[in-house]
Amino acid sequence: MDPLDVVSDLHKIKPVYQPIVSAIRHSVAGYETFGRIQNGEEWLSLGDFFHNRDVPEEFKVEVDQHLLHIVMTEMLETNTEGYVFINRNAKQLMVNNGEDLLESLLMFEQKGFAMNRIVIEVTEHDFDEEFEELIHLLLYYKTFGIQIAVDDVGAKSSNIDRIRQLEPHILKVDTGIIRHNDSDGFHDIIYSLSLLAHRIGAALLFENIEDNFQLQFAWKHGGHFYQGFYLARPVFELKDAHHISVNVSEKITDYILREKALVEDRRNHVLHWEQKVKSLLPQWGGVKKVDAFIDTLTAQFNTESFRMFVCNSYGEQVSANFRKREGNWETEPDKKGSNWAFRPYFLENTMEMRTSSRGILSENYSDIETREMIRTFSFPLSEQYFLFVDICYSFIYENESLLI
Ligand code: CA
Numbered sequence: 001m002d003p004l005d006v007v008s009d010l011h012k013i014k015p016v017y018q019p020i021v022s023a024i025r026h027s028v029a030g031y032e033t034f035g036r037i038q039n040g041e042e043w044l045s046l047g048d049f050f051h052n053r054d055v056p057e058e059f060k061v062e063v064d065q066h067l068l069h070i071v072m073t074e075m076l077e078t079n080t081e082g083y084v085f086i087n088r089n090a091k092q093l094m095v096n097n098g099e100d101l102l103e104s105l106l107m108f109e110q111k112g113f114a115m116n117r118i119v120i121e122v123t124e125h126d127f128d129e130e131f132e133e134l135i136h137l138l139l140y141y142k143t144f145g146i147q148i149a150v151d152d153v154g155a156k157s158s159n160i161d162r163i164r165q166l167e168p169h170i171l172k173v174d175t176g177i178i179r180h181n182d183s184d185g186f187h188d189i190i191y192s193l194s195l196l197a198h199r200i201g202a203a204l205l206f207e208n209i210e211d212n213f214q215l216q217f218a219w220k221h222g223g224h225f226y227q228g229f230y231l232a233r234p235v236f237e238l239k240d241a242h243h244i245s246v247n248v249s250e251k252i253t254d255y256i257l258r259e260k261a262l263v264e265d266r267r268n269h270v271l272h273w274e275q276k277v278k279s280l281l282p283q284w285g286g287v288k289k290v291d292a293f294i295d296t297l298t299a300q301f302n303t304e305s306f307r308m309f310v311c312n313s314y315g316e317q318v319s320a321n322f323r324k325r326e327g328n329w330e331t332e333p334d335k336k337g338s339n340w341a342f343r344p345y346f347l348e349n350t351m352e353m354r355t356s357s358r359g360i361l362s363e364n365y366s367d368i369e370t371r372e373m374i375r376t377f378s379f380p381l382s383e384q385y386f387l388f389v390d391i392c393y394s395f396i397y398e399n400e401s402l403l404i
Contacts, residue, residue, distance in 0.1 A: 001037070001044070003055040007062055012038040013046070015067045015074075016234035017241040020085065020205065021226045023218075026248040029225060030083025030119070031241055034234055035067050050089070057091045061100055064088065068101070072108045078238050085119045085149065090126035090134045098137045105146065115145035119170060123151045127162045135166055149205065154189050160196060167200050175218060175228065176208040190221050197222075212251065219255050265401035266361070270377065274359045276300045277379045277387060284381050287312075290319040291331065297387075298322055298329045306370075307390040310381065313350050315341025318385065353380040364396070364403070375402060 006013070015033045022029035035046035050060055064086070071084060093101070101120075109115055120141065126134060138148050149170035150163055154177075163171070171193060178186045197204050206218035209228030218226050231244050280300065284293055290310050297308060302324075310319040316339050321332035340346055349360050359379040367374045372393040379387045396402040 001039070001049065003049060003052070003059055006037060006046070006049050007059045009037070010063070010066045013063060013066060014038075014043070014236060015071045016236055017071075017238055018227065018234040019232040019241050019244065020083070021231050021244060021248055023224050023226060023252075026252065028082060028232075028242055028244065030085060030117075031238075032085035032087075032121070032227065032234075033067065033071050034087075035063060036236075050087070057089075057095050060089075060092045061095050064092070065100055065104060068104055072104075072111075072113055074238055076108070076111060076113060080238050080241075083117050083119050083147070085121055087121045087151070090122060090130055093120075093122070093137055094130065094133060098141070102141065102144070105144070116147060119147040119149050121149045121151040121172065124153055124159050124163075127159050131162060135162070138166060154193055160192075163196065164200060168202055170205050170225070171197050171202050172205045172207050173223075174208050175206045175214045176210070178214065178217060194222050212246075215246075215251060216255050219252060220259070262401040262404065265399075269399065269402065270359055270361050273301075273304070273377050273389065274379060277359070277381075281381070287318050287385060290385070291322075293381075294319055294322050294387075295329075297389075298324075301389055304377075304391050304395045305389045306392040309335065309388050311340055311350075311386050311388060313354070313384050313386070315339045315343075315346055315350075349378060350380075350386050353378060353386060354383060 014036055016036050017031040017033055019028040020030045020032060021027065035050070036043040037046055037049075038044075046063065049055060049063070068086060071086075074080070075084065088101070105113075105115060105118055120138070122134070122138065142148060147169040148166065149172050150166070150168045151172045152174055153163070153171045154173055173190065173193060194204060196202075203224035204222055205225035205227060206214070206221075206223040207227040209215050209218060209226055209230045211230055214228070215226060215230060226248075231246060231248070232241070235241050277297070277300075280293075280296055283296055287310075294308050294310065298305075301308065306324045308322045309317050311317050317336055319336060321335035323330050323332055345362075349362075353360055357380060359377055362376040362378075364373050364375055366372070367390070370393075373396065374393055375391045375396060377389040377391060379389075381387050391402070
């Protein structure tokens, strides 16, 4: 569609509203708005118009201003509460120093539309150009109470520093990237993003949720907000925008039950392993006989483990490695004297074990030697010595509760 036709036919342009659902209240928290243009019988997306770099930014500002006025007026007239998410690109915001948008918002504030209900979405790609000017403008907007969301976050991990500088209120993550059986890589990205969000006090919003699996993923990974066709499509009428296609409370109850069962199952593994070690503890003859002690344990952990050793509270390995190769346990005496205190949580975990006299199961991590995903079960043998049992990938793989 010719950009000139778009601008000259403003009366054919209308906003649509797509509900955003709160993970806390399980109800609609706000709406992202998009533009649609009438073309004969059908309504077309204005996405191409806004994403086209050849369209003058002034045109985009004009169309967006038109849409914003309709949105704010309709929200006020229908007493619709909640946030309004609007999309703006960096260049467009910079036209006239971003004053057009601010003036409109101030005018609507006078009419009772609080500034903190406005969420401006900028995309991470915008950070590449004119970042300094953009961040100044956005920080200025923030002083009025306007909220900032970074859209499509995670697409470029190099921007983490810039996201930190901006301290946005919301990070929007595209859930569409995950595929049902291949979510490992994405899982790591999400984990980093959730840490970042936590540090800067931003809420995670998972968008493009299209099925139950993705909703569960969003719930499990700490999303504050959900958005996507699975929950609600964009609609013209605000009165239709309260409807959510699935019963979010019911879904979340399912996720909670499932998660609780997995946590319980995982705990049972740990309790079972604790029992095995405890039953042999009378045979613990101190550090001088440490290898003989592990030797008696190998049969107990033949299915679960491929490597066992004992460290003292300084992280120093005081035993040989017991290493299972092709079904047989071999000792690797040269590993004695290694120090593992540099590992994440090592000292904290040993102190915890000493205080509680309980075993600890690590998270999943990639083993440096085998490159496989493993977990480590550790247990306090005494005040100073700690047993480490590395659980092999095949056992983890067969037990779903250990996979997560
Ligand atoms: Ca968006």
